[in-house]
Amino acid sequence: MPQHHEHGQLTSDLAAPPTALAQDGQTKAILMMCAASLIFAAQDGISRHLGSSYSPIFVVMLRYWFFALFVTLLVARQPGGLKRAIRTKRPLSQIARGVILVFEVVVTVEAFVRLGLINTHAIFACYPLLIVALSGPFLGEKIGWRRWAAVGVGFIGILIVLQPGRGVFTVEAGLPFLGAAMFAVYSLLTRHVARDDPAMVSFFWTGIAGVVAITLVGLREWEPIAASDLPWLLLLCMTACTAHYLLIRAYELAEASALQPFAYTQLVWISLFGVTIFGETLAPHVAIGGAIVVGAGLFTWWRSRVRARAGLN
Structure with a gap:
């Protein structure tokens, strides 16, 4: 996890030439x-x-109980401590993104159980395309026609994965679609608040808003935990903290429309885990469609690098 010296490094980077800093x-x-x-x-x-x-x-x-405790301890060690972390210029947006994220997680976990990892993510993979499409009207980010074309190719890849008309479009398939829409909104809100609030403030509000919301509805679901599941629960908590912080920091450093295609790589890892650990089937059309989606993402990244070197907006 980044500590104090890395935030100082960000400050010193501001003296670098604009183009070099952006790259x-x-x-x-x-x-x-x-x-x-x-x-x-x-x-x-x-x-x-x-x-x-x-x-x-x-x-x-x-x-989220572990996540909120971890966030509080980490933020308390930062300059300004908890008093600084609580001060946000966009409280409603911060609360909204925290609440949306925690219930997106619930929806997606339910989809994992009902559909499996591979099928859920094959549908959920549309969320980066939603973000690219919405980053213009919502965040004012400029997207060129080449990146729009890459988004279109990515959607074709997703259609190959889904094979419309082959029975994938069920009521249960609506769960990952709902999760994708919620995560897209969360991601756009994260980029929105990053313009005014530093990463630690967003990280703090992600944990606190989320834990309050989920606890209000989760206590009635309490049940005993098997001892053999405790290590898995601890590992789940640790990975959640690390991944969400990386996501917040990433949005501070780059445009959502340039960054999101790389989230497609999760589909590759999910396929590997689903097949090797859970015995799920990776059909050829899923592999082909996934490769097209990742290729579209890599092209989008390459275009954003070209524009940065040329000094374009």
Whole structure:
């Protein structure tokens, strides 16, 4: 986890030439997004395991109790401490993103149990495209026609994965679609608040708003926990903290529209975990469609790098 000296490094970076700063920040953000995607994939596997034995709301509530404690301890060590972390210029947006995220997690865990990791993520993978499409009207970010074309190719890849008309479009398939829409809104709100609030403030509000919301509905779902599941629960809590912080930091360093395609790499990790650990089937059309989606994401990244070097907006 980044500590004090890395925040100081960000300050010193401001003296660098604008173009060099943008390229360096974007590279860091991409690496953070890829790392977060791998951690999220591992976390999803643990959630599927626990969610098959316990209520998803109960599992998410326990995870958020740990998350909120971790956030509070980490923020208390930062300059200004908790008093600084509580001060946000956009309190309603911070509360909204925290609440949306925690219930998106509940919806998605339920989908893992009902549909499996691979099928859920094959549908959920549309959320980065939703973000790219909405980042213009919502955040004022400029997206060129080449990146729009890449988004279109990415959607074709998702259609290959889903094979419309082959029975994938069920009522249960609505769960990952709902989760994707919620996560897209959360991601846009994260980028929105990052313009005024530093990462630690957003991190704090993610944990506190989320834990209050999930506890209000989760206590009635309480049930005994088997001793053999405690290590998995602890690992779930640790991965959640790490991945969400990486995500917040990444949005501070790069545009949402340039960064989001790299979230597609999570589909690759999910497929590997689903097949090797949970015995799920990775059909050829899922592999082909996933490769197209990742390729579209890589092209989008390449275009954003070209624009940065050319000094374009």
